[in-house]
Amino acid sequence: MEGKLLRINLTTNKISEEEIKPEILEMFVGGRGLGVKILSDEVDPTIDPLSEKNKLIFAVGPLTGTAAPTSGRYEVIFKSPLTGTICNSNSGGYFAPMIRKLGYLAIVIEGKSKDPVYVWASENGVEIRDASKLWGKDTEETTKALLKETDERARVACIGPAGERLVRMAAIINDEHRAAGRGGGGAVMGSKRLKALVLYGKQKPKVADNQRFMKIVKGCLMTLDKNPVTKDSLRIFGTNVLVDIINEIGAFPTRNFQEGYFEEADGISGPKYLERIFVKAYNCAGCPIGCGRLTKANGEEGGGPEYETVWAFGAACGNSNIEDIAKANYMANRLGLDTISTGVTIACAMEMSERGILKESVRFGDSEQIIELVRKIGYREGIGDDLAEGSKRFAEKHGCPELAMQIKGLEIPAYDPRGVQGHALGYATSNRGGCHLRAYMIAPEVLGIPVMVDRFKPEGKASIVKLLQDVSAAVDTLVLCRFTQFALRIDQYAGLLSAAVGRTYTEDDFKRVGERVWNLERLFNVKAGFSRKDDTLPPRFLQEPLKEGNSRGRVVELDKMLPEYYKIRGWDEEGRPTAEKLKELGLC
Amino acid sequence: MDAPMKVIPEIDRKAGKLNLSPEELAQMIDHTQLSPYKQQRSLEKLCNEAKAYNFGFVCVHPYWTRFCVEQLKGTDIQVATVVGFPMGQNTPDAKAMETKKAIEDGATEIDMVMNVSAFKDKRYDFVKEDIQAVVEAAQGNVVKVILETGYLTYEEIVTACKLVKEAGAHFVKTSTGYGPMGATIPHVYLMRQTVGSDYGVKAAGGIYNFRDALRMIAAGANRIGTSAGVKIMDSYAWARHTDWHIEEIPCRLCPSRKANFDKMPKAVFAYYKSKCVDCPYREFNRFYE
Numbered sequence: 025m026e027g028k029l030l031r032i033n034l035t036t037n038k039i040s041e042e043e044i045k046p047e048i049l050e051m052f053v054g055g056r057g058l059g060v061k062i063l064s065d066e067v068d069p070t071i072d073p074l075s076e077k078n079k080l081i082f083a084v085g086p087l088t089g090t091a092a093p094t095s096g097r098y099e100v101i102f103k104s105p106l107t108g109t110i111c112n113s114n115s116g117g118y119f120a121p122m123i124r125k126l127g128y129l130a131i132v133i134e135g136k137s138k139d140p141v142y143v144w145a146s147e148n149g150v151e152i153r154d155a156s157k158l159w160g161k162d163t164e165e166t167t168k169a170l171l172k173e174t175d176e177r178a179r180v181a182c183i184g185p186a187g188e189r190l191v192r193m194a195a196i197i198n199d200e201h202r203a204a205g206r207g208g209g210g211a212v213m214g215s216k217r218l219k220a221l222v223l224y225g226k227q228k229p230k231v232a233d234n235q236r237f238m239k240i241v242k243g244c245l246m247t248l249d250k251n252p253v254t255k256d257s258l259r260i261f262g263t264n265v266l267v268d269i270i271n272e273i274g275a276f277p278t279r280n281f282q283e284g285y286f287e288e289a290d291g292i293s294g295p296k297y298l299e300r301i302f303v304k305a306y307n308c309a310g311c312p313i314g315c316g317r318l319t320k321a322n323g324e325e326g327g328g329p330e331y332e333t334v335w336a337f338g339a340a341c342g343n344s345n346i347e348d349i350a351k352a353n354y355m356a357n358r359l360g361l362d363t364i365s366t367g368v369t370i371a372c373a374m375e376m377s378e379r380g381i382l383k384e385s386v387r388f389g390d391s392e393q394i395i396e397l398v399r400k401i402g403y404r405e406g407i408g409d410d411l412a413e414g415s416k417r418f419a420e421k422h423g424c425p426e427l428a429m430q431i432k433g434l435e436i437p438a439y440d441p442r443g444v445q446g447h448a449l450g451y452a453t454s455n456r457g458g459c460h461l462r463a464y465m466i467a468p469e470v471l472g473i474p475v476m477v478d479r480f481k482p483e484g485k486a487s488i489v490k491l492l493q494d495v496s497a498a499v500d501t502l503v504l505c506r507f508t509q510f511a512l513r514i515d516q517y518a519g520l521l522s523a524a525v526g527r528t529y530t531e532d533d534f535k536r537v538g539e540r541v542w543n544l545e546r547l548f549n550v551k552a553g554f555s556r557k558d559d560t561l562p563p564r565f566l567q568e569p570l571k572e573g574n575s576r577g578r579v580v581e582l583d584k585m586l587p588e589y590y591k592i593r594g595w596d597e598e599g600r601p602t603a604e605k606l607k608e609l610g611l612c
Numbered sequence: 613m614d615a616p617m618k619v620i621p622e623i624d625r626k627a628g629k630l631n632l633s634p635e636e637l638a639q640m641i642d643h644t645q646l647s648p649y650k651q652q653r654s655l656e657k658l659c660n661e662a663k664a665y666n667f668g669f670v671c672v673h674p675y676w677t678r679f680c681v682e683q684l685k686g687t688d689i690q691v692a693t694v695v696g697f698p699m700g701q702n703t704p705d706a707k708a709m710e711t712k713k714a715i716e717d718g719a720t721e722i723d724m725v726m727n728v729s730a731f732k733d734k735r736y737d738f739v740k741e742d743i744q745a746v747v748e749a750a751q752g753n754v755v756k757v758i759l760e761t762g763y764l765t766y767e768e769i770v771t772a773c774k775l776v777k778e779a780g781a782h783f784v785k786t787s788t789g790y791g792p793m794g795a796t797i798p799h800v801y802l803m804r805q806t807v808g809s810d811y812g813v814k815a816a817g818g819i820y821n822f823r824d825a826l827r828m829i830a831a832g833a834n835r836i837g838t839s840a841g842v843k844i845m846d847s848y849a850w851a852r853h854t855d856w857h858i859e860e861i862p863c864r865l866c867p868s869r870k871a872n873f874d875k876m877p878k879a880v881f882a883y884y885k886s887k888c889v890d891c892p893y894r895e896f897n898r899f900y901e
Contacts, residue, residue: 243664250661250842468856474847475823477858484858491854513849535853 027054027086027129029062030150032143034216035076035135039150044129051610053521054085054129055503056112057541059101062132063110064544069552073105073208074190074215076136082123082181082221083130085502086524089121089229089310091241093248094505096120096309103552104207105215106192106365106414107433107457110548113195113209114461116308116316116505117202119179125225133218142182142220144174155219159188162358163197166220175224182220183210184360186402190214191412193365193401193435197357201327202308205362207434207456232526240519244512248312251511253471258315258507261294262305263331266438268293273470273479274573275443276335277436279342279388280371281429281564284440285573291344292334301350313507321350329353329363332460335438336367337398341374342388352395359402365414368435370397372415372428373407381424426563432457432554441565443575444469446477446485449585452559453489455545461506463492473510482581486589491535497545498538540609543593543601547611556599559586615887616766616798619831620862623797627823627830628857634848635666637825640834642692642814643667643841645676646789652679659683665845671723671837673697674714681718692721692756695746698790700725700760704745711749721754722746723814723837724781725788726772728763732877736775743779756783756814756835759803762793762867762876765883766802773806783812783835792875794818796867797831804832822848823856827865862893869897 027044044058052061059081071077080102087095098120104111123131126145133143140155158166163184170180181198187210194210195203213219231237248254257265270276271289278286290296301321307314318327329337329350337343337352356363376382384407387393400408410418415435419428429436434457441448450463460466468488469479477488499509499517518534529537560566565580590597594605606612643665645658655676662670662684671692672680680691695710696702702710711722724746730738747755757776761769776784784803786795794817803813815828816837825836825844838844850856863869868891871884888897 246657246661246664247842247846251846472821474850475821475856477856478860481858484855487854488856511846513846514853515849531853 028127029130029132030126030128030145031132031134032150032152033135034133034137034141034152034218037152039152049525050527051537051540053498053501053537054088055083055099055501056101056497057501057537058130059083059099059112060110060541060544060548062130063101063103064548067103069103069110069548071103073103073108073212076216078103078212078215080133080209080212080216081130082133083503084120084123085129087502087504087520089124090231090524091238092310092502092504092520092524093241093244094308094311094313094508095502096311097503097505098123098204099500099503100196100204100209102207102209102212104434104456105190105211106208108552109432109456109554110545111207111209111456112500113204113206114500114503115196115198115202115204116311117179117199118309119181119198119202119223120503121229121309122179122223122225124229125227126223127225127227131221133213133216136215137217140217140219142170142218142222144222146175146178146224147226158219160185163360164200164358167200170220170222174222178222178224180220180222182360183213184358184402186360186412187211187214189404189412191361191401191404192414192417193362193369193412195360195362197360201357203357203362205364206459208362210360231524233523237520237523240516240523244516244520245312247513247516248508248511253473253510254313254507258313259305261298262315262317264297264334265294266331267334269470270439272574273443274570274575275440276339277429277438277440278339280340280368280375280427281436281440282375283572284443284570284575286339286344288344289339292338292346292349296346297334300346308505311505313505315507319350321347324351324354326350326354326357328357332438333363333367336364337394340367340371340438341394343391343394345391348391348395352398355395355398355402359398361398361402364437365435366398366401368429369401369411369415369418370394372419373397373411375427376419376422376424381422429562429564430458431561432558434458439466440570440575441561441580442570442578444479445482445581445585446479446489448561448565448580448582449485449489449589450493452561452582452586453493453589455542455549462496463489464496464506464509465489465492467492467510471510480578482584486585486592489589490592493542494535494538496538497541498534501537501541536609540611543605543609544611546595546599546601547606550600556586556597559599615891616802617862617866617868617887618892619801620797620865620893621859623801623830624827624860624862624865627826628855630826630830632826632829634845637822637848638666638845639668640829640836641667641825641841641844642669642671642816642835642837644671644816644837644839646671646673646694646697646839655679656683661842662689663687665842667841669721674710674717677714677717677719690720691718692723693719695722695724697723697725698788700727700758701729704742707742708745708749711746715749715751715753719753721756722750723756723758723785725758725760726776728760731768731772739775740779743776743781747780754783754812755781756785756812757781758785758788758816760788760791761786761796761799762791763880765880766798769799769802770806773803777807777811783814785814785816785837787817789817789839791817792872793867793870795828795833796870797827797865798867800828800831800833819844822851861896863897
C-alpha cells in the first residue's frame, strides 16, 4: 500500500508532500483511520481545540474516486471545540474525489494564518491565497466566487460566517450544501483563518487488481439494488422516510426530548416532503442510491433538508412547518452550521424559556423564530452569541445543565434512546459524543437489518454495539457511505479493500482495522480527560419515562449494558483500553 | 390439543443455537418470484442471484418456467412452479393440466394450493382427489401442497397434513404469500409433528432474514420459500460475527398476534385470539410489546 499526504502549515506557509508509511496504511487504511492516527501522533489531546496547535485533516481512502459504490465521500478529523474529544465528520458531494485525483490520501492543515486565506490545489501546484475579500461571505457566495477565481471544474469546501466567528457547531460545507457538520470542524477551520480548500485534480485513482475489483463492485451493486432500503426507500423518499417510522415507534424526540411522539409528524413526513418541497433527487459522486434532495420552499431553492434536519428544526422544536424547516436548513448551510446541534440547542432554549429559566421568549413551534435564531447563531448576534457555544455550555451558564440534550457536549440526534436500548448504549459510548452513526443500532432494533432484535431489551446489546462500531469505523477508513451498511456484507467491504490495495484483508482483519481505530480514538479521549463518567446520557433518559407513544413507560437501562460493553471491549472498569488490548491491536 | 404456541420460546432458543453453514442454508431456499407484474429482467435477475448464492431452487409462476429452465441450464438449480395459485379453487382437471404443462416446460417441483373451501366443507375425499390429480400429472416429480395455514385452525392443520400425506404428495407447505398470514413457528411445528420426520415441510411467507429462516428450520421446516433469499443470505453473513439471538417476546412470533380480522374467516380470527386468554405467555401481550 502506498499513498501521499499534503501538509500545509498556515503559520509558516510551508507546503510539503510526504509519503505515508506503508505500515500505517496497512493498519489504518485511510479516511477516518488515517486521520485519527495522524492526529493522535501529532496533536496533544489536552490542547485548546481552537488554538493553532489543533490540526484539521481531510482524508479519503483507497476506494475514493474508484468505481466502488458511494466512494465519493471524505472525512475531516480534528479535536472538537464543541466536545473536547477527537472528532471525525463525514461528507458526500463531489469534493472528495478531487483529493484523490490530486494524488493524495490526506491533506493536513496545521498552524494558523494571520490573515484570511484559502488553499488552491491543482495539477499546477498548491498555493495559499489571500481570502480577505471572501471573509464574511456565506458558503454559496464563497463557492461561486472561488470557482470563478480558480477553475469552474474545481470543487470547494469552505466555511461561512459561523466558522469565521468560531461558533462551536460550525460546519464545513462542500459543493454548496453538503456538510461535514458534526463537532465544529468549521470553527477549527475558522480559528486557522482558512476560508476554503479549492481542489481540481485529474489523476485517475488506480486499484491493484482491477479485474477482481470490478467483479466485487458488480456484486455490491447487485446487493444494493436488492435491498429495499437502498433500492427503494432512500431513493424515493430520501432519508426523511424515517419520520413516520421513528414517530410510530415512539422514539421521535419532540420538544427537546420531553416526548417521543410528535402529534404533527404528518406535516413533516416523507410523503409530505414530496408533496410540498421536493424538486428532484440527486446522487453524490459514485453513488447508486441517490438519497440527496434538491428542494424549493417559499421561492428559495437549495439542498436538503435531510431527516435529521427535518427533525432538528421540526419535532425537536415543536414545529411542523416543512417550508420553514427547509428555509432554516438553507440558512444553516449558507452560514455553515451543523443543523443537528443548532436545532437541538434552539430546542434547549425553548424548554428553558417555557420553564421560565430564560428571560427571552423562545417558543416551541414558532417556525419564523427558529429561522431567526439560526441566523443569530451563525452571526453570534444577541442570544445567538450564547447559543453558539452549544447546548451544554448554554444550559450550564443558566444553571440547568440537565436540560441540554447532549453527550460529551455533542447534541443528540433524532432518536429518543428510551425507545431503543442498544442505540442508547451506542450514544453513551460514542467517541465523538451524541452521535447516531458510530453504531447505527436503529438498523437491527427498528429496521430489522441484518435481523430484528428486541429494541426494549438491554440484554445482548453490548456485543452488537461493539460489532457495529468496529465495522462502521472500518467502513469510514475506506471511505464509503454509512447507508451501504444497510445492504453490504463485511466480506464485500474486505474484498473491495483487498482488491484495491493488493493485500488480503479477511473479514476479521477488516473488523480489526475498525477496532484499532475505535481504541485509538478512545485513547485520545482518555488522555484528554474523558472517562466512564462521560459515557452517560442526560438524566432525562435515565429517570423520566416517556409518557406518550409506543415507547411509553421506558427509560434507558444503561447500567445493565455499560459494564458488559467495557468487558467485551477489553477495557478496564473505568472504560480505559487495557495494555493487553492495545498490544493485541498493535497500538503499543 | 395442547396449544402449539407453548413451544415458541423453546424453538426460538433452539434457532439461536443452530449450526448451519451458509451453503446448507442456501440449498434449503426456494428463491421465489411470484409477483404478478415482474418483467423478464426481474426473472433474469432472480436466476442470476440463484447462481450467485447457489440456491437449491427457484420458484416462479408457470409463465416463467421455461424461461428460468433455460436461464439455469448447466447448473444444479432446479425450477419449481405453482399450480392453482394463489386461491386453489381451480378444478382438479385444470390443476392436472397446469401440472402436465409445467413438467413439460422443465419444472421439477410443483407447489399446488389445496382447495381450502372444499376442506372447510369437510369434503376430504375431494381434497385428496384434487391433490392426487396433481401428483399423477407430476409423473414422479415432487409435489408440495400449500395449506394456506392462515385460514385454518390448529386442528384443521393437523387434518390437512394427514390428507396431503395420504394423497401421495411429498411436502406440506404453509402459505402462498397472498393469504392472511405467513409461516409461523407453531404452524410449522405442528405440521412437522403430524407428517413425521421423513416428510417434507416447507415454510413460506413472511421469512425476511436469517433469524426468521432459522426459526422455521428449528420448528421443523426442511425447505424455505422466500422472495428475500438474497437478504437472508446477506444477513446470515453477519451471524458469525456476534450473537444476534436476543430472545423474542413470544407474542411477536405467534399466529394469535398475526391474526387479521379483515383478511381471514371471522371464526378463525376469533379462534386464534381466544388462544391468548389462557396462554402461558399472556404477561407479554401488552400494547407496546
